[in-house]
Amino acid sequence: MKHFTKLLATAAVAVTTAFPAFADTTLTVHYPMPGFFKDVMDTISKKFMEENPDITIQFANPSATYEEGIQTIMRQAGTSEMPDLTFIGLNRLRMADERGIPVDMGPLIQNDQNSMAEQGFSDTILKLAQVNGKQVGLAFATSNPIMYYNADLVKQAGGNPDNPPKTWDEVIALGAKIKALGNGVDSIDFRWQGDDWMFSALLFGAGGTMLNEDESEVTFNGPEGQKAMEIIDRMVKEAGMPVFTKPAGEQAFVAGKVGFAFQTTGALRNTIKNVGEKFDLRTAEIPLIDPENGKLPTGGNAVVILTKDEAKQDAAWKFAKFAAGPYGASVVVPGTGYVPNNELAAKSPEYLGDFYKENPLFQAGLKQMPRMIPWYAFPGANGVRVTQAIVDNTSRVVDQSATPQEALDDAASEVKRLLPRK
Amino acid sequence: MAEVIASSSPSPVSVRAIPRSDADRHEARAAWMLAAPAILLTFLFIILPVCAVVTLGFTDFELGYSGFRFVGFENYAELLNDRTFKQSLWNTFIYAAIVAPVSIFLALGLAMLIEAEGIGRSFFRTAYFLPVASLIVAMATVWQYLFHPSIGPINALLALVGIEGPNWLGASSTVLYSLALIGIWQTVGFNLVLFLAGLTAIPRDLYSAAEVDGARSAWDRFRLVTWPMLGPTTLFVTTISVINAVKVFETVKTLTEGGPNKASEVLLFTIYQEGFVYLRVGYASAMTVVFLLILIVLMFVQYRIQDRQVHYT
Known part of the structure; x- marks a missing residue:
């Protein structure tokens, strides 16, 4: 065909x-x-x-x-x-x-x-x-990545939709309350699947980088990376974020069953179209671990x-x-x-x-x-494959089969192997 | 279908007869000319691409770079230590081990039920065949909705009887089984139609004869008449089912992308990733060669084992 x-x-x-x-x-x-x-x-x-x-x-x-x-x-x-x-x-x-x-x-x-x-x-x-x-x-x-939220659910959970959460702590706390509403409602859909873009959003938001300046050392497993991975871990542990596949997360959010969605602003027009009149859709800036120097991919x-x-x-x-x-x-x-x-x-x-x-x-x-x-692109022939190593290890944190530290260390050693030798 | 296989059994026509007279030579030439288009197309579209893949498997060719280098067995050596490839081999094995036998026996059972029922036979036949005729990528999105952990109908039904449904496609522990379920749904209809054709071809009087000879129970009649008479059909159905199961790709690509953490990584998907996303065509070709070898070995073993027990009528 x-x-x-x-x-x-x-x-x-x-x-x-x-x-x-x-x-x-x-x-x-x-x-x-x-x-x-x-x-x-x-x-x-x-x-x-x-x-x-x-x-x-x-x-x-x-x-x-x-x-x-x-x-x-x-x-x-x-x-x-x-x-x-x-x-x-x-x-x-x-x-x-x-x-x-x-x-x-x-x-x-x-x-x-x-x-x-x-x-x-x-x-x-x-x-x-x-x-x-x-x-x-x-x-x-x-x-760039933004925060989408369901103002109806935020209100029901006791939050103020006109004053959305500004830090990850607030997102996670409010997420937990939304999850507690029951009735099949989930707290957060963080778009970690597919590529390393959303992990970059957390990492760059904490002021971190993937590799060092001359691209000889992996740096995403440093302190900034740890903070980033811990946010994902806490979304699961404290706010009960489920393991969504990419389409499942999208569907659940536009069906009004998820409080917060974090993904590209490029999907905004489609999301508006799919949500229609089902609920009060709002957007806000994505929280940054380091609000001063944080960057976004x-x-x-x-x-x-x-x-x-x-x-x-x-x-x-x-x-x-x-x-x-x-x-x-x-x-x-x-x-x-x-x-x-x-x-x-x-x-x-x-x-x-x-x-x-x-x-x-x-x-x-x-x-x-x-x-x-x-958006950082890794050097060498395995540049694209490297992103998959990061996605796979992120998924281990989301399904709780690894701690943030383990996942980062494994990702770092896999990435090191895939980078061109200097 | 039974006829198709029957014709592959040794036939008395000898193609290798040495032409002796002019007439013979003339006939041989005509035969070659008639076969030429088929030979040419087979060569162009089957033999040549396979040769190209085998050759590329020994190179480091990457899409976008103009040249390539021959690297001998380096790609194959890398395969031995490739965690993704091993995982994907294992997942494909599990998937095929579930989908092929279940879809064969389920189809056989359903075929016998439908065959025994006079009314609504064509309705059931059509209903079960629908999944085969539908576009699997489109149906995959339907399944993705059915399997949805929080808004999907399956988990909603389970919740009604107080069971908390699993996260079908999201959890690494269940994703492969969920995909296998879709695979079974997709193959049963096809196998069913083949079995139905096989069943209608069994002469009725064989059953009467068996009954006279003392095969009183339904199980005896199945064991002594139906099963042996279905031999050629079963051989064909098994072959097709195994090949189809090993070839699973569309559902994985549309629903899970091999995730989470490679839990649903299957052979064809890995080959696709390597060749078309990472652009390492040489390495992907080596994987394809392994994939082809697996299929060939499977078919060979199957024919060897089953052919001995199949009775062609």
Whole structure:
């Protein structure tokens, strides 16, 4: 079936290239997760073509997930099938760069110095899509982890929904009270499954790091990591957090059976849709173990230029800037719940200024923007596998088959084995 | 289906006859030409990919890098010490050991019940076949809801009779059994239809003859007539069930992602992770070779053991 759709896609591409458009340049754009991004992409490309009549945008067959997206690109890299631009998950940029796939945007930015700042690309935002100082892309859709809560359950448990918990201690205490309501109600759904992003949220929130500066030593099992893992342990021990699979947690929360959910702000639009009128959904900033210096990992993706053809690169750069720029952000944010990756878009009433006033649920992610640092990507061939070692060991704490200390030590020794030897 | 297997038994047609006359040679050439498309396609889509996988298994190829190096048996040596791979082998074994026999015997029992009942036969046949015809990824989401620890109907029913339901897919102690349950649900219908076909093919007079010969009880008739006559069908059903159970993937990918802590990691899922998420195609190919070998050995053993006891009519 997959081969068939691929065949269709190549046939479609062949047909479109056989009848050249009247525009001077045609860019092929590939993107993942059509469920989130299809409408957004259509809107952005339409507007872009209106403003740049000499460039035509056509879309390659989108991939269902970030993983599938990057596989497709890697298979097509260096062949004529390779699209000119793609969108890659922020934690996969390093892997793509190690394989020499993205075009270095550094020189392009250099030529464009003035307009970059004007268009709201601050240094913090540029850093999100850098690998070892090399600009491999521009952050397109960015997210941070926030706290979702069920105001009805909080009220029933004696909490004040207008003044949500600010520390993990308060979350756990209120969670325990919500659990005590009975009737199949659970306290917390902490999205630890799938990847190391939410563990990073606790670790970075405590001021910790995954590895040391020169990436030779594992540091996530240090004091900050221990505090992070202990929070998860206490969610289970004190607040009775159950072992949810990812979809089970989502379902239980939107069904009104869970007090707090901690996950990406990118899921906000979908959560609002799924909750409907069932209960009073609210959001707030995620608590930080170290409220002073705590940081948060950035999820999402970046637009990456692939084409090595110089004439095309100019057009591709225009599109990348446009998609990641203030107009792009003003389409992505309301459509998904991601936070603006662009400072101009966030503040200017021309773009999103008014949107935030009218949609308070979206503000939690916005307020946390100054804390966002890149989602750490481990070096070497086993970079992705390392994250699985962390997830597996976190799950041992959640199902209480290991103490936080044991889980951290095991994770650290597994990760050490998987890192490249220096 | 019984016929399909019957035809694989030694037949008097000899294909290796040496052509002697012009007519013979002509016939042989025509035969080759007629078989050519099938041979070509088998070569292109079966032999060639298998060769490619075996070759890649000896390299360190990673998706995205242009070149690769031959590393001999390094991948296989790594497999021996790979905790995930061992766990996934063991989980696959447990899963198959539950799903294959249960789905075979359950299907046989149901088939005999349906066969014995005159009315509603086609209704039951259709009802049990529905899971086979449905899309397993879509059905997996339904199961995920049924198995939901707090809002799922199964645990709600259990709560009615005062039992606290387990955390089916969430707990590492139960996840594999929950998946096996879904696996059984999925395979029983298919096996049932095969057994039904096998049952209808048994001549009625054999039962009368057995009764005359002193097989009075239902069990005797089953033991002496039904079971031996179903031999070819059972062999086929067993083969298919075991292969399907070892090949479990969709439910794991959609429901558990191999978790928690690798408790539901199965072979195909591990191969998928290595090859397509970690992009280590060389290593994943080595795993695939092991996977293929396991299937081949299983089939070989099964045919050796069962073939001796199967009577083809």
